[in-house]
Amino acid sequence: MQKSLPDEQFPDETPSRERHLQQLQRxxxxxxxxxxxxxxxxxxxMPVLLRLDVLAESxxxxxxxxxxxxxxxxxxxxxxxxxxxLRLLAANPFDQRDEHQLTHLPQWWHDLHPLVVDALAPxxxxxxxxxxxxxxxAVPPGTLAQVMINLVMNARRAMxxxxxxxxxxxAAASGTEVVLHLRDNGCGMDPETRRRCFEPFFTTRPxxxxxxxxxxxxxxxxxxxxxxxxxxEADDTGATFSLHxxxxxxxxxxxxxxxxxxxxxxxxxxxxxxxxRLLLSQRGMREWAEGDAAVRPDVVICDAASxxxxxxxxxxxxxxxxxxxxxxxxxxxxMTGRDIEWIASSRFYSxxxxxx
Amino acid sequence: MITAEEEVRGRAPGSPxxxxxxxxxxxxxxxxxxxxxxxxxxxxxxxxxxxxxLHAADEVARWDPTIVLLDIDxxxxxxxxxxxxxxxxxxxxxxxxxxTGYPQGELVARxxxxxAWGFVSKGVRADRLIDAIRRVAQGEAVIVLED
Numbered sequence: 001m002q003k004s005l006p007d008e009q010f011p012d013e014t015p016s017r018e019r020h021l022q023q024l025q026r027x028x029x030x031x032x033x034x035x036x037x038x039x040x041x042x043x044x045x046m047p048v049l050l051r052l053d054v055l056a057e058s059x060x061x062x063x064x065x066x067x068x069x070x071x072x073x074x075x076x077x078x079x080x081x082x083x084x085x086l087r088l089l090a091a092n093p094f095d096q097r098d099e100h101q102l103t104h105l106p107q108w109w110h111d112l113h114p115l116v117v118d119a120l121a122p123x124x125x126x127x128x129x130x131x132x133x134x135x136x137x138a139v140p141p142g143t144l145a146q147v148m149i150n151l152v153m154n155a156r157r158a159m160x161x162x163x164x165x166x167x168x169x170x171a172a173a174s175g176t177e178v179v180l181h182l183r184d185n186g187c188g189m190d191p192e193t194r195r196r197c198f199e200p201f202f203t204t205r206p207x208x209x210x211x212x213x214x215x216x217x218x219x220x221x222x223x224x225x226x227x228x229x230x231x232x233e234a235d236d237t238g239a240t241f242s243l244h245x246x247x248x249x250x251x252x253x254x255x256x257x258x259x260x261x262x263x264x265x266x267x268x269x270x271x272x273x274x275x276x277r278l279l280l281s282q283r284g285m286r287e288w289a290e291g292d293a294a295v296r297p298d299v300v301i302c303d304a305a306s307x308x309x310x311x312x313x314x315x316x317x318x319x320x321x322x323x324x325x326x327x328x329x330x331x332x333x334x335m336t337g338r339d340i341e342w343i344a345s346s347r348f349y350s351x352x353x354x355x356x
Numbered sequence: 357m358i359t360a361e362e363e364v365r366g367r368a369p370g371s372p373x374x375x376x377x378x379x380x381x382x383x384x385x386x387x388x389x390x391x392x393x394x395x396x397x398x399x400x401x402x403x404x405x406x407x408x409x410l411h412a413a414d415e416v417a418r419w420d421p422t423i424v425l426l427d428i429d430x431x432x433x434x435x436x437x438x439x440x441x442x443x444x445x446x447x448x449x450x451x452x453x454x455x456t457g458y459p460q461g462e463l464v465a466r467x468x469x470x471x472a473w474g475f476v477s478k479g480v481r482a483d484r485l486i487d488a489i490r491r492v493a494q495g496e497a498v499i500v501l502e503d
Binding site for chain 2: 035
């Protein structure tokens, strides 16, 4: 049964419940603002890059000017990544469509990384160990980003006086969940703080700087998606928070054997090919080609009209197939919106189901 | 069946194919810079800025460009996805590249399924955009979401 965020965590019409709703509204508003800023930045960055390319084409440019251009490009590339990270924060916790979203953690971290770097002191060492084939989790990327940034900002404050601040992010699949650990080497927490840190309004900072709702809202959000946010046992130094993220149902049962299935793309329309190729790469699947080490692909995605051609001879005769076929498109060359949206929808993840 | 070769227009033996671009965007800085950058490309035959978004499809039909660069976030309540459908219907020979600062998987699938030939994020290097325009003009379908 799907939990309801406010009711589950705060059963009564208490001030806590009201303040939490306000906090969620604030997060939604800030997320929208941040994403809008990221969008506007990208609109401004592209003309700068185009002009730099024009400048670099000039044959009369001295070498020193070319070095200047390279330096500007490096800075712009960083700004561009930051703008890209901001769009992740656009999530609205009230958006019910988010229920169907999932997150591929390595890609998510790649997008979020610039924001994490900016949230930490410049001398912070960030160590990340995210296995590339982690199964997708059933929490929207934006919600996860909001909770993670909140934890990172807490970590920064805890490491303020540390000469060599260090943040370690690790993740591993276990049973029906992926656990994402965030460990800092900061000042840690005293027993009282450890006991109360998830209480609404509890804060160790001056009231004018903190609402004391960050961790409790983070835990409530995770609970909403049937996950959890916990604090690990006391450590000698620092603190470790763990995000318990339920594995998306499409990958359950394959979590232990989640590998890169090889997929042969046998589509004639270049647009279909491009979209399917993108989807495969985003999901860590490998495109199979003639001469591949594997004799045959795990899956063939083909035009509806060419299903029979795709079957190996023996299987065509026997009437059964070892190769899983996914046929899309009408029996002509026109890609239909419904077909491709089907691929892009979460049902596409049933690809992992057919492989088991 | 669609092949790359038969879609390429204006190709002369041994020279890069000619291509023209119509740009549907409200970002003047971007269009100035893009026109300047494209002017350095061999085969570049012209740049047209759509001024009236409400009648963009008609304007593009009159210009009949090789490529239409369509910003998905247009002002004034213009639905760029509806506009994309009009463009595909009215000028099927002009290939649309969707250009956006907000690349999302769903939007890629939706716009490509409606008939766009390219999808480029505004968060990539400028040479990736130019490369995408060239390749789509030569008959490829191109999606560029990141460098």
